[in-house]
Amino acid sequence: MDPAVGPPPIRYRLLGPVEVWSLGGERLALGTPMQVRLLAILMSQPGTGWSIDQLVDELWQGRPPKTAAGNVKTYVWALRRALRSPGSPDPAILAGATGYRLVLDAQAIDTVAFDDLAQRGYHALRQGRWSDALQAFEAALALWRGEPFGGLPGSGVLLSVRTRLQEQRSSLLEEIADIQLRAGRHNELIEPLRRQIDGNPLRERPWGQLMIALAGAGRRADALATYRQLRRLLSDEVGVEPAPDLQHLHTRILRADRELLTSGARPPEKPAPQVPRQLPAPPALFTGRTRELARLTTLLLGDAGAAGTVAVTGTGGVGKTWLALRWAHDNLHHFPDGQLHVDLAGFGAETQEASPSAVVVRSLLPALGVKPLEIPAEPAAQFALYRSLTADRRLLVLLDNARDAQQVRPLLPGSTRCGVIVTSRHTLPGLVTAEGAQPVALDLLSTAEARQLLVRRLGVQRATAQPAAVDELISRTARLPLALSIVAARAAARPTFPLQAIADELAASRGGLAALATDDAATDLRTVLSWSYRLLSADAARLFRQISLHPGADVSAAAAASLADAPPHLVRPALDELTRANLLAEQTPNRFRCHDLLRAYGEELTDLHDSPADRRAIRKRLLDHYLCVARDAVRLVDAGWQPLDPPPLPVAASTPAFADHRSALAWFAVEQRVLLAAVQEAVAHSFDAHAGQLAQALTPLLSRLSQWHDLAAVQAIAITVARRRGDPCAEASAHRDLALAHIQLRRFGAAHHHLRRALARYEQVGDRPGLASAHLHLAWLSDIEGLPGAALPHAREALALASSTGDRLGEAAALNALGWSHARLDEHARAITYCKQALALYEEAEDRLGAAHTWDSLGFAYHGLGTHPTAADCYQRALTLYSDVQDQCGRADTLVRLGDTHQAVGNHDTSVDMWRQALAIFDRVGHPQAGELSERLAAYH
CATH class of the missing domain: 3.40.50.300 (P-loop containing nucleotide triphosphate hydrolases)
Structure with a gap:
């Protein structure tokens, strides 16, 4: 510690009853025994973070009350108050995102000072500075006031630390005895050594020191009697003879060794210890890490x-x-x-x-x-x-x-x-x-580290000449060092082979495992992975195989429960076992992943151990799970959404409950890649109904996040499976939703094609709400193409169809479309009338997204009338709602128009700011409007 800084403002004492003292000499009141125990746990490993679960286990040793987590937080709050020394700015703070740690100057703890003094003593001892060593050891022992953590139950980490400290103290006492024997202080050592032996009778070194002290004090008979007492004790207690050095000492006393019996003689020097060098050779060509x-x-x-x-x-x-x-x-x-x-x-x-x-x-x-x-x-x-x-x-x-x-x-x-x-x-x-x-x-290598490994093994020239093949090798080996090394060795053994040929071997073998086989069990990947699998319990082994059938890169605990057909609390132990075995990694709470080669190994196992019927049942349970959860999510995101088919039966376990549309969208943001993969998985394994229903449920979710390319991909699949199933209603819905993606991507010809197909199929089945939605899409498409007059007939037809079926939200959407089209035709007063009718219906239904669209339309109409303050207010209301429902593209469109309104009244800086915010959103989602808006900003400047 820098002397200029001064002593720590608080002193922590663990070598005896737990105490905390302020710099002014005041002992701080720490509160209840449980608070003291909590503080002792944190102080036992200063700077170490403790999760709440770990602290609960330590405090209650496996039998916590139901309120344990809350109790820990209460203790922490009380300790924070107790550790504020007067005049000191929070010298110790318990803090942490998922738990707590004690932040303090390590020198403020007596256990740290004890360790430091002990190390100084040992250093002096190795250099032959006996007096300095003795001084350091005695100073270290002077810090002890009793048993470490005195008065606290001895279990868990406190027991472990207490045992370590007591062992260190015993060692220091023995070192002090050796130094004093060297100085000839035989008589004064006899009673202290007897007390040491009484405290730990099976520790042999003090017995030998007592024998030397007695012999050196002229009490040879007592020294020999001491040896006999030790021998009986060891024989009775553990069935062994005294250690060889004690046997040798006994012989010297029997022979009346002159040096040993001379007062002031030093104890025999210890032979130089053997220095082991057991490490295997370092790994060749080690890279990264x-x-x-x-x-x-x-x-x-x-x-x-x-x-x-x-x-x-x-x-x-x-x-x-x-x-x-x-x-x-x-x-x-x-x-x-x-x-x-x-x-x-x-x-x-x-x-x-x-x-x-x-x-x-x-x-x-x-x-x-x-x-x-x-x-x-x-x-x-x-x-x-x-x-x-x-x-x-x-x-x-x-x-x-x-x-x-x-x-x-x-x-x-x-x-x-x-x-x-x-x-x-x-x-x-x-x-x-x-x-x-x-x-x-230790996780997988990064892509850069994996490339570095291959380059070092294959040589720079060969690797850099075939970069695409190197990238494929990295991908197919999942960046697992052993797999990369096997591939590199195979490539090195065939120097004339193109690397692409080796990559093709990996692609041709299922998951790459067959191509990663070797004749050495220690390096054959399948064998190496089997060593972990065979130690699993039956439940964990079965779950590992089931998770290998999951289509995504990671799996939630809820989805795993559905795979296992069991409630989450019964599946969690198996998930924890797989995580402890590093066959899964819990990358975020309740979300698990395993790399592709582990997944491939699991697929091999499920082919071996599970019947085709079992594997199909597993996949169906998983698809049912995602369909049920996606439907729950989309109902909160889109109030007007209606499923095509009845939902599957509830999955045995577990659909996450969503508090509101925000939590539903947050779930979708995490699961998006998995859900898209689930659609592909459903088609690949002939679950056509699941594929179509999932695709339909994904439309509002993908639209809200502006994922138009993904929307186009899943709806193309939905059209294929709807035709295969002979379901014209599902086909119509898929054509309409695919047209939505094409409209956003400005592929107008393709959008017209799919909307015509949608109209034909809706006409075929007499689906009037479907027809209304198709006409609304056509109205929107006409408007974007710059033909607001052509949009009006479609909007009117949509209103008539929705009214005929009593579809209030359909009416609201049609009224808003009419209002927007009239505003685009400079018929602003008429537009406002339609939009206000639409807004009333949306607010009645609590449809925030529809209301956002309508406030935006009203803003546009008022802007056209020249009522700019009212227009700006309408746009602000739309922005608030768009933010609430997390519709980024809707927000960006409104920001552009709000910028236009500010520009019209001369607020140039504000308008530019609005446009830049909109451009940032368009750029982030890859929207075609980004280019047009960027040009506008460039021209303005």
Whole structure:
């Protein structure tokens, strides 16, 4: 800390009962025990963000009340007030979008100061500065006021941190004893060492120190008796002999070793520890991952001298081990005491992952210099020895391919000075929550990184000569590093082959998996993916197969429930399991995705495990889901919309409930690509009725968002399936809606063609409301073509048809069309009369979009009369309604006309601003009017 800044305004004490003190020496009142526990959790890992769900789990340990989330927010509010020290500007703030974290100066916490002093002591110890080491260690211990988090229940993260701190304290006491033995203070050490042993009798190092102290004080018989007492204890409790160094010490005392028995003699020097170098070679031609490498550096090397545990997680083949090895080899100099590496085989060809005990016995302890006969028999003693050997060393430990947190936890070193990288296909939430591991989620490579990988593997000349083929290889391998490497190796083995030929192989194989097969299980993509799949529960495995039949790039939790034919709360555990296994990624709350190669693998599995009838039932449930939800959405967006056919039966689970038209449009904005893909999927699998009904429901939604090209595409499909089904009414509706897209895209010939077809089909079935809507489209088309006189007959015919069927909204639309056409013919007073009648009907029906159109027409008519203030007011009302219903093109049209009104009264700057706002909208949606308006602005300037 910069001395000029001064001490932190608040001091936090965890090494004893939890206390917070102001700079002025006032102890702050923290409130209820639950508030104190919450603060302790946040302080246990300063700067770490905690979600509300994590805090609920920590506070109530799996048995929260129904009001738990609200209680957490109440505690946070109370703590914010409590932590405001008088005269200090909010020294600690609990903040966060989805949860909370404690923002403070880390030096204000006594646990951080304790760690810092301990590291200073160890540094001095390694340099032989015994006095400095002793001073630092004693200063660190002086910070302790009792058991860490004293008085708080010991569970979850608090138990984990408390155990770590107590282990560190014990190690410091032992280091102090060694230094004092070196100085010959045998007599004064005897009682403190006995107290240490009483507090932790299975910790062997203090026993040895007590034996040395007794022998050095001339009490050789007591030293030998102490050894016998230890031996009985270990035999009774864990069934092992004392450690080899204690056996050797016992022998020296028996032989009356002169150096050992001489007062003031130093304890025997520890042999130089073995330095392990177990890392595999770094990955060849590693590319990309700059952000992730920097993140690892921040997490493992960011704090002075402190390391920590990082969990690198991601799906199979995404490059977790490559990333870990690359970072490890780049940073070896930060870990002078060596590197440990273990493949935990959590996911692989073997049926059983490596047990922690086997890992310690066969790999870790031998690497640290422990001879086979010196390894304890009991797992607890093995782990304790491992922690002891790593307690004062700066090692890098790479635990690769972990199955779960239970497999990793016993293998964590006994010191925060060690850096630990765990890689896993599982997200390891237990390790993150209880052990404070920092997650680094590894996703697919970016397109640029994937291209860089191929260029490095294939050579610049070959890759740059065939850029289109490289792009296709990137697309078909889904930017998965393993798949890209397989393709690159295949291309390198056939240097004379065009890259396009290899891309064609991928295209010809289903989903690319057959073309990504190798004779090595470790690199065969199908095999690698199977290692994750086979560990799933039956429910999660079935859901993974079902999701592979989903047509979009991502799937909502509600859609997944429909795929599974179960309520969402019963499907959520399977979704969570797939997410933890990194077979799905929850990219936003309740929305999941998996890359194309995982989807292709899932399709292979469903072909293998599910019958054709099952697969068809799954697809039907999904299409029913989207049709039901789309219909609910469009009813809120377009008050006059009427479905062609009755809806399907409700899907077992779950249609999201929409509060209003805004939430319906927000849902559609997210699901638009999926819904368009669902129309294609319906046609491909002969669900023609679903394809036509979905296309009809999408028309108002796509229109509201000005997605005219997509509207044209789905309505072309709707025409095809309507003809195939022999449904003239559906065909008429599709022709009319396709004409709407052509009108907006200024394809007037095509619009006329489809409206004529629509009229013919509506006449054929005697659909009078349909005929009215077709005539309204023809009126609009005539007007856009500059023929308002030709528009009038169509508007009148639409009004007559709507009136004959009692269609009030149809009448309103026809009256507005009449008003607009008369205004275009400079018959403004007559236009206003028609528009006011239309407005009354729209407001009666609470149809905001229709009212917006009509206020715009009224604005145009009043502008024609020269009543510019009234025109501007009408336009403003239209703009408000267009914004409310999120009709961007309608808003842009009105902005243009409002600009014209301001221009007419000399408000030139305002008019230009209106036109620019309109141009921005037209540009954003790709509307043909953008060019015309851009030219107007250019000419004006």
